[in-house]
Amino acid sequence: MIDVQHVSCSIQHKSIIQDVSFTVQQGEMFGLLGPNGAGKSTLLSALATLKPLDHGHILIDGIDLSIDPKKARSRLGFVPQDIAVWQNLSVLENLKIWQRLSGSLLKKEQVSQIASEFGLNHLLTKKVRTLSGGMKRKLNMAIAFLHHPAVVLLDEPTVGIDLPSKNEINRLLREKAMEGLTVIYTTHDMHEILTVCDRFAILTNGRITFCGTLEEAFKEAKQYNNEINKQEDAILALMEGSH
Numbered sequence: 001m002i003d004v005q006h007v008s009c010s011i012q013h014k015s016i017i018q019d020v021s022f023t024v025q026q027g028e029m030f031g032l033l034g035p036n037g038a039g040k041s042t043l044l045s046a047l048a049t050l051k052p053l054d055h056g057h058i059l060i061d062g063i064d065l066s067i068d069p070k071k072a073r074s075r076l077g078f079v080p081q082d083i084a085v086w087q088n089l090s091v092l093e094n095l096k097i098w099q100r101l102s103g104s105l106l107k108k109e110q111v112s113q114i115a116s117e118f119g120l121n122h123l124l125t126k127k128v129r130t131l132s133g134g135m136k137r138k139l140n141m142a143i144a145f146l147h148h149p150a151v152v153l154l155d156e157p158t159v160g161i162d163l164p165s166k167n168e169i170n171r172l173l174r175e176k177a178m179e180g181l182t183v184i185y186t187t188h189d190m191h192e193i194l195t196v197c198d199r200f201a202i203l204t205n206g207r208i209t210f211c212g213t214l215e216e217a218f219k220e221a222k223q224y225n226n227e228i229n230k231q232e233d234a235i236l237a238l239m240e241g242s243h
Contacts, residue, residue, distance in 0.1 A: 001182045002151060007037075007056035009046050016042045019056075020204045024184060024199075026150075029177045031193045031200035031237070032186040039206040042082060047184065048078040050197040060151060071237070074103075077144030077152040080241030081159065083136050084143075085128050091139055092124040095146065104147035108199040111146070117172065119143040142170065151182045158192070170196045190235055201216065202238055211222050211239045 002024040007072055009017040016039045024030040032040050045051035047058060049069040058065045063072045085094045095111050115121045118138040128136060137157060154173075158166040172195065177183055183224035185197065193200050195213065201211040210217060214231050228234050 001028075001061055002030075002184070003057075004021040004047070004058070005057045007043070007058060008054045008229040009042055009051055010054050011042065016206050017046065020161050020203075020206075020208050021056075021207060022201055022211050025229065026182050027177055027180045028199065029173065029183045029185060029197045030202055031197035032184065033188065033190070033200050033235070034186075034194050034203035034233075035188055035239070038203040040203055041155050044078075044153050044184065044186055046152050048076060049073055057065055063126045074147070075150045075151035077096065077147070079152065079154040079157050079201060081157075083140045085139055087129040088127060090125050090127055091120055091131075094128060095124075098143040099146045102147040108187065114142050114145055117145075119168065127137060134161040137161050137165065138169065145176075149181075151184070152176075154183065154185045156186055156188070158187075159190070166192075190232060193235065194231060202235075204239070204241070209241070 004020060004022050007017055007020045008015065020043065027127040032043065034040050042051060046053060049072060053066065060072045061075055063075070066207050073210055083094050086097070089097070092111075092115075095115065099111065112121060112124075115124060118141060120135065120138055120142060123135060125129065128139065141154070141157055170192065173183055173185070185192070187193065199211070199213050201208045210220065217238055218228070218231050221228050221237045225237060228237060232241070
């Protein structure tokens with residue numbers, strides 16, 4: 001579904017992403033784990049066709065982003081870290097505007113269904129500025145689903161919200177993945193990697209230093225430190241480069 005081939009990106013001539021390669025299968029939840037400044041948001045922006053590549057190729061469902069970005073965008077939903085909604089408009093007004101911008105032709109009941117999936121149906125007439133941070137995050141996510149994408153890219157979608165809202169968002173994403181949605185999810189929260197993702201990659205200073213399952217991470221870390229007994233410790237060891 002997603003094939004990232006030797007991708008490099010820079011910002012103002014400063015190298016941010018360096019020779020990154022990985023694949024993600026349909027229906028997989030794939031995590032990008034790394035500290036702030038590792039390049040996660042830049043890589044996700046490249047996947048969303050918002051950041052040009054210096055080198056390499058990205059294929060979404062067989063479509064090369066550098067050749068046909070418009071066709072690729074029709075298959076993508078993107079949830080930025082910053083909440084991209086109109087604060088002085090209602091929830092429903094935001095959904096309608098983003099629906100038109102995405103080119104989707106949903107009926108009223110279909111928009112209501114998406115709002116209901118994200119727990120927003122009872123808030124449709126409320127101004128966004130009156131919502132809690134968690135509800136704003138849910139609206140930010142719901143917008144990405146309006147055109148029924150095959151792939152959703154999420155840049156730290158649960159940052160700054162309470163644990164119940166975080167768990168609810170992650171539960172919904174798991175359900176969508178089980179239905180065939182492909183998800184790439186950036187985070188610096190190790191717990192989300194442990195509980196949400198099928199596989200993950202560790203991004204350090206713009207390079208992928210590990211890519212695989214939790215079990216593979218544990219085995220790799222144990223090769224270099226036999227005292228590691230927990231998956232959390234294995235991930236931490238790989239992130240810190242103690243392997």
